[in-house]
Amino acid sequence: MSAAFAPSHWPAPSNARGLGDAGWHLGQAVQLRQGDAAMQAMQWVLRRNCSMSPRALLNVYGMLCAVSLAIGSVFWWHGAKGVLPFAGLEALLLGLALLIYARHAGDRETITLAARGLQVEHQCGNRVQCMSFRAEWVSVEPAHSDASLIELSGEGRRIRVGRYLRPELRMALARELRTALRLVRARQPHDDLELGTPR
Numbered sequence: 073m074s075a076a077f078a079p080s081h082w083p084a085p086s087n088a089r090g091l092g093d094a095g096w097h098l099g100q101a102v103q104l105r106q107g108d109a110a111m112q113a114m115q116w117v118l119r120r121n122c123s124m125s126p127r128a129l130l131n132v133y134g135m136l137c138a139v140s141l142a143i144g145s146v147f148w149w150h151g152a153k154g155v156l157p158f159a160g161l162e163a164l165l166l167g168l169a170l171l172i173y174a175r176h177a178g179d180r181e182t183i184t185l186a187a188r189g190l191q192v193e194h195q196c197g198n199r200v201q202c203m204s205f206r207a208e209w210v211s212v213e214p215a216h217s218d219a220s221l222i223e224l225s226g227e228g229r230r231i232r233v234g235r236y237l238r239p240e241l242r243m244a245l246a247r248e249l250r251t252a253l254r255l256v257r258a259r260q261p262h263d264d265l266e267l268g269t270p271r
Contacts, residue, residue: 098237098245099252104186113186114252116245118236120179133170137163181233183224185252188259192224192231203231207256212249214242222246 099116124132144159175197182193190210194201209226219239221232234242 096248099248111186113184116183118181118234120176120236122177126174129170129174133167136166179236181236183233185256188256192233203229207253210253212246212253214246
């Protein structure tokens with residue numbers, strides 16, 4: 073399944089305070105394609121905040137290694153033989169730490185509301201957890217308090233989302249999810265797959 077931006081048939085959330093006049097603050101209307109079929113959907117993509125691209129990270133690592141090994145080589149040349157092995161160990165440990173960082177740089181949560189279903193995908197490292205709900209049965213509640221993770225539950229299953237959002241934005245996400253779910257529930261079951269304004 074792939075996503076592409078499409079003109080929004082989703083009205084701006086009217087009851088979501090603090091979302092601004094632009095409409096949806098955290099989510100966006102997308103057009104999903106599955107084979108030849110296309111449908112309107114709402115999608116929330118919550119990503120880990122990474123300040124460096126992989127290429128920039130590799131460049132910084134290369135420069136740090138070059139400087140550290142150059143200093144170690146100067147000490148080696150002047151007879152301090154123990155400095156260069158420690159500089160190599162330092163470069164190795166730094167590389168390991170950056171590898172762990174890079175492994176989780178692409179972590180994200182994707183929440184997709186299409187047709188009458190809500191799909192949640194959580195990618196953490198190389199693990200991907202997917203869970204699907206029927207929109208009519210989904211409950212959106214904070215797990216413990218207003219700033220805690222948001223718990224989506226229904227049909228005996230539950231998953232927590234919002235770990236890549238600042239705590240003060242989690243309630244805005246919960247409001248948007250509730251508004252979008254209300255729009256889907258207001259549609260008649262025989263409506264087509266295009267999600268629009270409620271009748």
